[in-house]
Amino acid sequence: MDYLITLAILIAIYVILGASYNLVIGYGGLSTVAHPIFFAIGAYTTGLLSVNVPELPAVVNVLLGMVTAVVASVLLAGSALRVSGDYLLIASLGFQLGLLQLIKNLDFTGGPGGLSAIPSTILGAARGPAFLAITGAAAVACVFIIRAIVNGPYGRAISAMRDEELAFTALGRNAMSMKIAIFAIGCGMAGGAGGIYAYYFQYISPDQFEVLASATILTMVVLGGMGTPFGPVVGAILLLAIPQAITFLQLPPAIMAPTQGIIFTVLVLVFLYLRPAGILGNKARAI
Amino acid sequence: MFEPIILLQILWTGIATSAPFVLLTVGFSLTLKVTGLWNFAQSGQMAIAFYTMFFAMNGLGLPLFAAVGLGVVMTAGSAVLIEIYGLQVFRDRQSGNLMFFIFTLILSEFVIYVITLLFGTEPETLYKSILSPVDIIGGIAVSEWDKTGIGLTILALGALYGFMRYTKEGQFLAAVADNAKLAELYGISAQRAYRVVAVISALFIVAAMYLIGSHGGIVPNSPLELVLSAVIGTLLGGIGRVFAAAWASIFLALIQSFSILFIGSRWQNLLLYGFLFATILLFPRGVRMPRLRLALIGR
Amino acid sequence: MTEILRVEGLQKRFGGIVVSDNIHLTIGAGEILGLIGPNGAGKTSLFNLISGVLRPDAGSIFLNGQKIDGAPLYKRARMGIARTWQNMLLFRTMTVLDNMLVGPRDYAGESVTRLAFGRAGVRAAEAAMRARAMGILGRMGLESTASSMVVDLPFGQQKLIGLARTLMNDGPLLLLDEPMAGVEGAAYETMQRVVRQEAASGRAVCVVEHNVSFIRDLCSRAVFMANGKILQDGTVEDLIASATLTELYFGV
Structure with missing residues (x-):
C-alpha cells in the first residue's frame, strides 16, 4: 500500500513537472532542457530551510522554494533570450550542469551524497494519504491553472506570439517580457513540486536532477501530446506506471533496474517513431 | 611547491590527461558543425566502443588490434545505423531541436541500460592492470600511456586536418556544414556527408575510449559524464570551430591540473563549470582564443 | 491640417546598400499618401524604420510632434503606429476573430494577474473587443469568416483580414504595405472604401503600392522613391506626368 501511495505521489509530482514544462515548451515555444534544475532549486531551497530554519512553517518553505526558482528562471531567460531563442537551449543546458556541479561541491547542500534528514512535517499513519492529497491537489491545480492561462486572452496572445513574433510585437505586445513570464510561471511550478518532493521523500540528491531527468520530463510531455492541456498527465502516468508493472516479477535488483530502464526507453523510442505528436496531440503540432 | 620541475610535470600530465577529452570533443564538435545536431547518442557509442573492446x-x-578493429566496426556501424534509421527519419519529418535532443539522449540511455544488464555496474578496465611503465625524461615522469595518448591525439587531429583540407570528401563536409541546401544544389549529398562524419566521430570515440579504458575504470554510466565534457569544450571553443574546441579541452584540463596548486581537488570540477557559466553569459559565440592571444601580444 | 508623422533626415544603410538616404517626410491627419517606386527603392525599409522594426543610423521620427526615436517596435504600436505586412504575417493556427483580438493597442485581458484577480473585468473587456472586431469585419463583409481558421481562407480575404487586424489598433497613423498585391475583384472596392473611411475619421494613412491606379484613385499626394531617396513629392498626376519617373518606374 505504501508503495502504491509513493508511486501515486511521484506521478502527481511528475504531472506538475510535465504540465509546467509543457507550458514553457509546448505553448510558449521556448526551447529549454533545464526544467529539472528548477525542480532542484525548489527542492534544495525548501530542504535547506526546513533543516536550518526549523521555526519556518512548511508552507512558507515551499513558497520560498517557488520564489527562488522564479528568480533563477528570470535571470536565465532574461540573459539567454537576448541572444536568441535557439541559444536558450544551450544556455539552459549549461545552467543546469553548472548549478548541479555547484550543489555537488558545496558543504551545506550535502554535496554529491545529497541532503538528508529533512523533517517529516506530517507524522503518523496518515502521512502517506495526507501527502497524496496535498500533492494530488497541487497537480490538479497546476493542470487547470495552465489550462486557464492558455485558454483565455493571455493564451491567445501566447499562440499569436508563437505563430508570428514580428507581427505580434508590431501589434503592441512585448514578446520578450511575455516569454520571460511564461518561463517564470513554468519554472515556479517546478520549484513548488521540488518543495513537496523534499518534504515527502526527506532526502534529495543532485543525481536526480541531471540531464536524464530533463529527457524524462520532456518525454512525458512529447509522449502525452505537447501543447495539449492533459497530454503531460497521460505521459507522466504511462511512463511512471508501466515500468513499475514488472516490480511484481520479484527480479533481483541488478536485473530489475536496467530492465525497467529498457522498458522505459523502448517505449519512448517506439512513440517517437510511430506517434511523434503524442497520444493526445494532433499532427500539426509535432516537434 | 612552485619549482619549475613541478610545474613542468603538472603541465605534461595535464596535457596527457586531456588527450582522450580532446578526441571526444573533436568528434562531438565536428558532428555539431556538419549536422547541426548536439548528438548525445555519442555517449551510447562511447559505451559501445568501450564494452566491445573490453x-x-x-x-x-x-x-x-583485433579488439580495436571490432570496436571500430561496432561503433561506426551503430553510428551509421543511428544516422540512417534515426536522425534522417526525424530530419525528413522536419523535427525540431527538442526531438533530436530526446531521441539521441534516450537512445544512449537505452544502450547504457542494455550494457548494465550485460556487464553490471562494477568499474571495468581494458587491461588487468592500469599501471603504465614510467620513464624519467629530463626529471619529468612520462608514462607509456602519456605517450600513446598524446601521439594518438596528434595523429588523429593531423589526419582530420589533412582530410578536411586536402580531400574532396572533406571539402564536401565543409560545404554541407556551411549550407546543406546550397551544397545539395551543387550535387553534394548532405546525407552522405552526415554518414561520413558519423564514421569519423566513431573513430575518434574508439581512440578516446581505448585511452580512457586503459587508464582507469569505466562503468556503464561514465559515457554520460564524458559527453558533457565534450559539450563544455564545444561551447568554450565556439560552435562550429572544431580545432578551437580541441584547444579549449586542453586549456580546461590544464586549468584543472594547475588549480591543484591553489585549491582543493574537489573544487577542480567546479572551476570547469565556472568557465562554462562565464562562457554562456559573456561569450555566447565562444571564446575567441587566437584573437585573445593577439590582443595580449599587442599590449 | 494637423501633422501626425514627421520624419527628419532618416538615414540607414546595410553594408554598401543605402536603403534610406536623408529622408524628410510629413503626413497630416486625414491624408492618404501614396509611396511608389521600383523594387528595392526603400519603401518597405522606410515603413520598418518608422514602425521600429529597424533602427536608423541617423535622423529622427516624430509622432504627433513627440520624438519617438528611442521607443521599440511594440511601444510605437501602442503609441498608435499601426501597420500591415506585404505577406500579411497572420497568426496561422488561429481563427479570424482570434487574430483580430490580438490587434488592440492595449488590452487588459491579456495579463496573468488579471486572469487571477479580475475575471469579470476581463469578460467585459473581451465582450467589448469582440463587438469591435465584428464591427470591423462587418465593414469589410467578412463577418461570416469570423470563426474560420485564417489559413483556410482565399488569399484576397487573408489580405483584407491583415488590414482588419491592423485596424483594431485605432492609433493616429496607418501604414499599409502593398495592400493590393495579389488582390482582385471585390476586395479592390472594399480596400478603397475602408482606407478612405479611415482617413476621413482623422487618421494619417501611408500606402506603399505598385498598383498605380489604386494610388491614383485613392491618394491626393504621392511620393516617388528610388535608391533610398525621395525623388519627387507631389500630386499623383504630376508624378505620372514626369518623364524621368515614368522611365524609371513605369518603363514606358
Whole structure:
C-alpha cells in the first residue's frame, strides 16, 4: 500500500513537472532542457530551510522554494533570450550542469551524497494519504491553472506570439517580457513540486536532477501530446506506471533496474517513431 | 611547491590527461558543425566502443588490434545505423531541436541500460592492470600511456586536418556544414556527408575510449559524464570551430591540473563549470582564443 | 491640417546598400499618401524604420510632434503606429476573430494577474473587443469568416483580414504595405472604401503600392522613391506626368 501511495505521489509530482514544462515548451515555444534544475532549486531551497530554519512553517518553505526558482528562471531567460531563442537551449543546458556541479561541491547542500534528514512535517499513519492529497491537489491545480492561462486572452496572445513574433510585437505586445513570464510561471511550478518532493521523500540528491531527468520530463510531455492541456498527465502516468508493472516479477535488483530502464526507453523510442505528436496531440503540432 | 620541475610535470600530465577529452570533443564538435545536431547518442557509442573492446580482450581473449578493429566496426556501424534509421527519419519529418535532443539522449540511455544488464555496474578496465611503465625524461615522469595518448591525439587531429583540407570528401563536409541546401544544389549529398562524419566521430570515440579504458575504470554510466565534457569544450571553443574546441579541452584540463596548486581537488570540477557559466553569459559565440592571444601580444 | 508623422533626415544603410538616404517626410491627419517606386527603392525599409522594426543610423521620427526615436517596435504600436505586412504575417493556427483580438493597442485581458484577480473585468473587456472586431469585419463583409481558421481562407480575404487586424489598433497613423498585391475583384472596392473611411475619421494613412491606379484613385499626394531617396513629392498626376519617373518606374 505504501508503495502504491509513493508511486501515486511521484506521478502527481511528475504531472506538475510535465504540465509546467509543457507550458514553457509546448505553448510558449521556448526551447529549454533545464526544467529539472528548477525542480532542484525548489527542492534544495525548501530542504535547506526546513533543516536550518526549523521555526519556518512548511508552507512558507515551499513558497520560498517557488520564489527562488522564479528568480533563477528570470535571470536565465532574461540573459539567454537576448541572444536568441535557439541559444536558450544551450544556455539552459549549461545552467543546469553548472548549478548541479555547484550543489555537488558545496558543504551545506550535502554535496554529491545529497541532503538528508529533512523533517517529516506530517507524522503518523496518515502521512502517506495526507501527502497524496496535498500533492494530488497541487497537480490538479497546476493542470487547470495552465489550462486557464492558455485558454483565455493571455493564451491567445501566447499562440499569436508563437505563430508570428514580428507581427505580434508590431501589434503592441512585448514578446520578450511575455516569454520571460511564461518561463517564470513554468519554472515556479517546478520549484513548488521540488518543495513537496523534499518534504515527502526527506532526502534529495543532485543525481536526480541531471540531464536524464530533463529527457524524462520532456518525454512525458512529447509522449502525452505537447501543447495539449492533459497530454503531460497521460505521459507522466504511462511512463511512471508501466515500468513499475514488472516490480511484481520479484527480479533481483541488478536485473530489475536496467530492465525497467529498457522498458522505459523502448517505449519512448517506439512513440517517437510511430506517434511523434503524442497520444493526445494532433499532427500539426509535432516537434 | 612552485619549482619549475613541478610545474613542468603538472603541465605534461595535464596535457596527457586531456588527450582522450580532446578526441571526444573533436568528434562531438565536428558532428555539431556538419549536422547541426548536439548528438548525445555519442555517449551510447562511447559505451559501445568501450564494452566491445573490453569483451573482445577479456571475454574472447583477442589481441589488441583485433579488439580495436571490432570496436571500430561496432561503433561506426551503430553510428551509421543511428544516422540512417534515426536522425534522417526525424530530419525528413522536419523535427525540431527538442526531438533530436530526446531521441539521441534516450537512445544512449537505452544502450547504457542494455550494457548494465550485460556487464553490471562494477568499474571495468581494458587491461588487468592500469599501471603504465614510467620513464624519467629530463626529471619529468612520462608514462607509456602519456605517450600513446598524446601521439594518438596528434595523429588523429593531423589526419582530420589533412582530410578536411586536402580531400574532396572533406571539402564536401565543409560545404554541407556551411549550407546543406546550397551544397545539395551543387550535387553534394548532405546525407552522405552526415554518414561520413558519423564514421569519423566513431573513430575518434574508439581512440578516446581505448585511452580512457586503459587508464582507469569505466562503468556503464561514465559515457554520460564524458559527453558533457565534450559539450563544455564545444561551447568554450565556439560552435562550429572544431580545432578551437580541441584547444579549449586542453586549456580546461590544464586549468584543472594547475588549480591543484591553489585549491582543493574537489573544487577542480567546479572551476570547469565556472568557465562554462562565464562562457554562456559573456561569450555566447565562444571564446575567441587566437584573437585573445593577439590582443595580449599587442599590449 | 494637423501633422501626425514627421520624419527628419532618416538615414540607414546595410553594408554598401543605402536603403534610406536623408529622408524628410510629413503626413497630416486625414491624408492618404501614396509611396511608389521600383523594387528595392526603400519603401518597405522606410515603413520598418518608422514602425521600429529597424533602427536608423541617423535622423529622427516624430509622432504627433513627440520624438519617438528611442521607443521599440511594440511601444510605437501602442503609441498608435499601426501597420500591415506585404505577406500579411497572420497568426496561422488561429481563427479570424482570434487574430483580430490580438490587434488592440492595449488590452487588459491579456495579463496573468488579471486572469487571477479580475475575471469579470476581463469578460467585459473581451465582450467589448469582440463587438469591435465584428464591427470591423462587418465593414469589410467578412463577418461570416469570423470563426474560420485564417489559413483556410482565399488569399484576397487573408489580405483584407491583415488590414482588419491592423485596424483594431485605432492609433493616429496607418501604414499599409502593398495592400493590393495579389488582390482582385471585390476586395479592390472594399480596400478603397475602408482606407478612405479611415482617413476621413482623422487618421494619417501611408500606402506603399505598385498598383498605380489604386494610388491614383485613392491618394491626393504621392511620393516617388528610388535608391533610398525621395525623388519627387507631389500630386499623383504630376508624378505620372514626369518623364524621368515614368522611365524609371513605369518603363514606358
